[in-house]
Amino acid sequence: MTFTRFLERLLQLIPVLLGVSVIVFVMMALTPGDPVQIMIGDQIVTPEQEAQMRRDLGLDRPVVERFFVFLGNALQFDFGQSFYHRRPVSEVILERLPATIELTVVAMLIALFTAIPLGVLAAVRKNSIFDRIATVGGLLGVSLPGFWFGILLLMLFAVHLNLLPVAGRINYGISQGITPYTHFLLIDTLLNGRFDAFRNALAHIILPAITLGLPMTAILMRVTRTAMLEVLRADYVTFAQAKGLSRQRILWRHALKNALIPTVSVAAIETGSLLGGNMIIETVFGWPGLGRLVVESIFVRNYPLVQAAVLLYAVIYVMLNFFADILYTILNPRVKL
Amino acid sequence: MSDDILLEVRGLRTVFDTRAGQVCAVDGVDVTVNRGECLGIVGESGSGKSVTFASVMGLVRSPGRIEAGEIVFDGTDLRKLSPRKMQALRGRDIAMTMQDALTALNPALTVGEQLAEMLEAHDDDLPRRRGARRAAIQARSVEMLTLVGIPSAGDRLRQYPHEFSGGMRQRIMIAIALASKPRLLIADEPTTALDVTIQAQVLELISKLRAELGMSVVLITHDLGVVAEHCDRVMVMYAGQVVEEGPTAQVIRDPRHPYTRGLLASIPRPALRGQPIRPIDGQVPDLVDLPPQCRFLDRCPEAGEACRHLIDMHPAGPARRARCIRIAVPETEKA
Numbered sequence: 198m199t200f201t202r203f204l205e206r207l208l209q210l211i212p213v214l215l216g217v218s219v220i221v222f223v224m225m226a227l228t229p230g231d232p233v234q235i236m237i238g239d240q241i242v243t244p245e246q247e248a249q250m251r252r253d254l255g256l257d258r259p260v261v262e263r264f265f266v267f268l269g270n271a272l273q274f275d276f277g278q279s280f281y282h283r284r285p286v287s288e289v290i291l292e293r294l295p296a297t298i299e300l301t302v303v304a305m306l307i308a309l310f311t312a313i314p315l316g317v318l319a320a321v322r323k324n325s326i327f328d329r330i331a332t333v334g335g336l337l338g339v340s341l342p343g344f345w346f347g348i349l350l351l352m353l354f355a356v357h358l359n360l361l362p363v364a365g366r367i368n369y370g371i372s373q374g375i376t377p378y379t380h381f382l383l384i385d386t387l388l389n390g391r392f393d394a395f396r397n398a399l400a401h402i403i404l405p406a407i408t409l410g411l412p413m414t415a416i417l418m419r420v421t422r423t424a425m426l427e428v429l430r431a432d433y434v435t436f437a438q439a440k441g442l443s444r445q446r447i448l449w450r451h452a453l454k455n456a457l458i459p460t461v462s463v464a465a466i467e468t469g470s471l472l473g474g475n476m477i478i479e480t481v482f483g484w485p486g487l488g489r490l491v492v493e494s495i496f497v498r499n500y501p502l503v504q505a506a507v508l509l510y511a512v513i514y515v516m517l518n519f520f521a522d523i524l525y526t527i528l529n530p531r532v533k534l
Numbered sequence: 535m536s537d538d539i540l541l542e543v544r545g546l547r548t549v550f551d552t553r554a555g556q557v558c559a560v561d562g563v564d565v566t567v568n569r570g571e572c573l574g575i576v577g578e579s580g581s582g583k584s585v586t587f588a589s590v591m592g593l594v595r596s597p598g599r600i601e602a603g604e605i606v607f608d609g610t611d612l613r614k615l616s617p618r619k620m621q622a623l624r625g626r627d628i629a630m631t632m633q634d635a636l637t638a639l640n641p642a643l644t645v646g647e648q649l650a651e652m653l654e655a656h657d658d659d660l661p662r663r664r665g666a667r668r669a670a671i672q673a674r675s676v677e678m679l680t681l682v683g684i685p686s687a688g689d690r691l692r693q694y695p696h697e698f699s700g701g702m703r704q705r706i707m708i709a710i711a712l713a714s715k716p717r718l719l720i721a722d723e724p725t726t727a728l729d730v731t732i733q734a735q736v737l738e739l740i741s742k743l744r745a746e747l748g749m750s751v752v753l754i755t756h757d758l759g760v761v762a763e764h765c766d767r768v769m770v771m772y773a774g775q776v777v778e779e780g781p782t783a784q785v786i787r788d789p790r791h792p793y794t795r796g797l798l799a800s801i802p803r804p805a806l807r808g809q810p811i812r813p814i815d816g817q818v819p820d821l822v823d824l825p826p827q828c829r830f831l832d833r834c835p836e837a838g839e840a841c842r843h844l845i846d847m848h849p850a851g852p853a854r855r856a857r858c859i860r861i862a863v864p865e866t867e868k869a
Contacts, residue, residue, distance in 0.1 A: 432637035438593055439632075440652050440710065441625030450651075454642040530694040531641055 206522070210515050217511040218504070222267060225500050226260045232280050232498035254280060267504065276505035281497050286505045290487060294509075295380035296366055297479070297486035301471050303383070303402050304410035309464060312414045316421025316460075317453060323426060331418060338415025343474055347408040347481040354404060364483030367398045405482040409474050413467045420463045424456035431455070458529050465521030469514040540718055540750050541567040541590065541628075546603035548582075548589045555822040559585040559598070561774040564847075567718065572744060572751040574765030574782065576758055576797065580818055582774040583754050587720045591630055592620045608717070626656040629716035633723035635703035639695035639710075646691030649675045649710050656714035678709040682739060701732035705739060715747055722754045737764055758797055762786050767853075770794050773818055773829040776847065780854030790856035792834045828858075836860060 233250050242250075251257045255266065255277075270277060276286035319331040355363040362368070367382055371394045378388050383402070386395035428434065429452055437447045475488030483489075487506060494502040526532050548560040560582040567573050575583045588594050590605050592612065605612040607628065612620065632638040640648060650671045653660065657674070661667050672691075679687035682705040695703055704724065711719060721740060725733035741764055744751050753765055761768050761782060768786075769779040770793065778791040789795045796814035816833035828834070828841040840859055847855045 432632055432634065433640040435593060435595075436630075436632055436638040436707075437640070439591055439624055439630040441621050441623065441655055442651060443621065443655070446651065451640050451643070455640070458642075529642065531696050 206519055210512075210519075213515050214508065214511060218268060218271065218508055219264070221504050221507045222260075222264045225498075225503055226263075228498070230498050232256070232500060235497050236280065254278075267501075271505075271508065276508075277501040279494075279499055279502045281494065281499045281502070286501045289490070289502060290505060290509065293485065293487045293490045296382075296484060297472075297475055297488055299381045299383060300402060300405055300409060300479070300484060300486060301468065301475065303406040304471055305413065305464070305468050307406055308410040308413040308417055308467075312417035313421050313453075313457075313460065316418040317425055317448065317456075319418070319422045320425030320429060320456075321448065328422075331422070335415040335419050338411045338418075341411065343408050343411070344477050344481050346411060347405070347478060350404050350408060351482070361400050361404055362397075366401050366485055367394065371397045405478050405484055408481070409471055409478045412474070413464070413471060416467055417460060417464055421456060421460050424459045425452060428452045428456045454528070458525065461524050461528060462521045465517050465524065469517045472510050472513060538568045539566055540569045540608060541565065542606045543586070543590065544604050544606075546586060546589055546605065547601045548585050548594055548598060549601050550598040552597065552822075557821045558824070559774055559821060560589060563603075563771075563774075563776055565590075565769065565776075567750050567752060569717075570744075570748055570750055571766045572741070572753060572764055574761035574768040575752060575754045575771060576756060576761055576768060577771035578756055578818065580773075580821070581771040583771045584722055586771070587630070587722065587752060587754065591624055591628060591720070592617075593624075622656075625652060625711075625716070626714050627716055628718045628720065629711040629714070630720040631704075631707050631711045631722065631724055634727040635707040636695065636700070636727070638707055639703060641695055644692055644694055645679075645698070645706055646672075646675055649678060649691070649706075649713060652710050652713045674713070678713050679706065681712075681743070682706070682709040683735075684709070700728055701735060704728060704732070704736050708736070708739065708743070712743060712747065712749075716749060718750045718752065719744070720752045720754070723756070724753070725755070725757070725760065733760075740764070758786070758801060770797070773824070774821060775829060775857060776855075777830065777858070778850075778854075778856040780850070780856075784851070784854060790850045790854065790861055791830075791858050792836050792860075793830050794856075796833075 232254070233247060233256065236250070237247065248257070255263060258266070267277070274287060276290075278284065279286045279289050282289050315331055319328045322328050351363060354361045371391075372382075375382075375385055375389050375391060375394060377385050379385055382398040383395065386392070386398055431452075434447060434452055437451045442451075472488075475486060476492050477488075478484065479486045479488035480492055487509075491503060491506045493499075494506070543563060543565040546560055546563045546565075547558065550557040550559055559580075563582065563586050565573075565586065575586070577583045585594065585598070589600050589603075590607075590612070592615075594600060600613065603613075607623075612623070615623065639645070653671050653674055660670050672688075675691055676687045679690065684690055684702060684705060690698075695706070698706065704727070708721075708724070719740070724740065725736055728736060737760060740751060740753075743749075753761065755761060758768075765782050767780065768782045770777050770785070770791065772793050778785060778789065778794045780790075785794065786798065789798055793814070796812075799812040800814060802811055814833055819829055819832065826844050828837065828845045831837050831841050834841070845857050845859055847857050848859070848861045850856045850861045
């Protein structure tokens, strides 16, 4: 891919993001419920005090004006103050983002490393018992709601078997004295040489990551299986056999390299959809990440935070698609972007 | 078995189990390939010529299977070999090229890698040390590409199949097949996917390499012209059976089976300009539940009552055989 083509693709992000910010802004403005009323709650305030609060938050302005103010600030990476935390939105989001990225990456890795081998095996042993179990399992994986599956896992492994913690990212006592170099606990604990803390963090992340990654695992397995079945019929597989290559080499080098082309594209896009799944999974597992923060913020009509977070989701999603295209050209030498 | 014989197939029967019934793609085929010779296999699509040699290579895919017959290569019955030994023999002793190099070469791997893995798998003379091994493989790869006439081979090893022209791809496939100096090359329709001008180049190349490496070649084709020019002997197949075989010149000059005559008559020839080309009427019979009679019966201009039972191969002169009961009466042939 040439550099100009790369820039061109980057520039295409601008209209997408502009559209997303309009939609988010309008949606939040149309949502019933008044942030000022929610903040006041049961307290008794005078109408003057209430009007003052509204002015402080900029909510006395018309929606259109508020939008352009938001847009102008957003271009300078200023997303305003979180109504609820009384701190800059960007600060609050950056605090929570590493936990979400960590969870998403672990979920993605689990999905990739189980789905691809399972999909290959299912294709190689087409119509075997294993293939049937994998196919049915895949269907279940896509259709089971994450919150329900997560609760089942929690009940089994955390409550009944008492093997894994119920909620959170790490035990409070253990997390003390760890220097946050990267803010990713699995990495920071290792960098600090604290293997006890690493094990603790791993125990915390395993259930939410499995729950989050389950639908992606199921989808990727099916994509891999289909792609492999297609590829195994190709002439170049027959020719590779005629060359007297080993079965393993034919399978993992000749066939999989071609079968991965569709799989990787789907994986990159599915990783984007993990972000959406995060909101539910983080709530179920009490994971202190961005997803849960967004859910809480929607409940209290914390407009600035929701807007900024959704914009961030959109950027990540579009970037992942972009990344998928680049990977596609790397894996498929016939395609030049 | 004579010392001159490299491959001997006896009574090969390969079937495919389908929903419509059992398709007998290869039915009692005998093939003999002598050392150093070029044997042409001619027949239209579905005549069983490709399946016969897929059976020899042990590459018949499910739902197909070899039901009967023996395949003796240089004294070893290949059907009795373990899968592991068969895998070692494929590529090393018997190599194959396929019809379309564009689909036979892996689009996601460089040409160099596809050549190198062939050498890795079969070349025992490579040095053990990693650096020296890599250098030796590189040198051998360049040598092979140069042998088949690819210029600046060293640079081109890093390229992918789609970066080459059709004729070059075909030659690369041949280079890969010949990299481990096999004793038998099965070339399945090596020129069908190519332009006429390139066809000649590729066939010349195969003939040249056959002479240089002293290997035997089986040339599978539906083009009798190719056979006439390059093959010592020819075997004509029809509906899963061999219908005629013999030295090429004799078979072409004096075909004994009506099907062979039909094939020859349907080739456009400058000498016969102005005369209509005579295609063979009718179609190849459905290979499911064939009746016990001559398989060419429905299309044969000379068929009679006597053809309504199973026909064996009959000797038709020195080193010649044909599957027709009329061979006994040569006077009627030219009718």
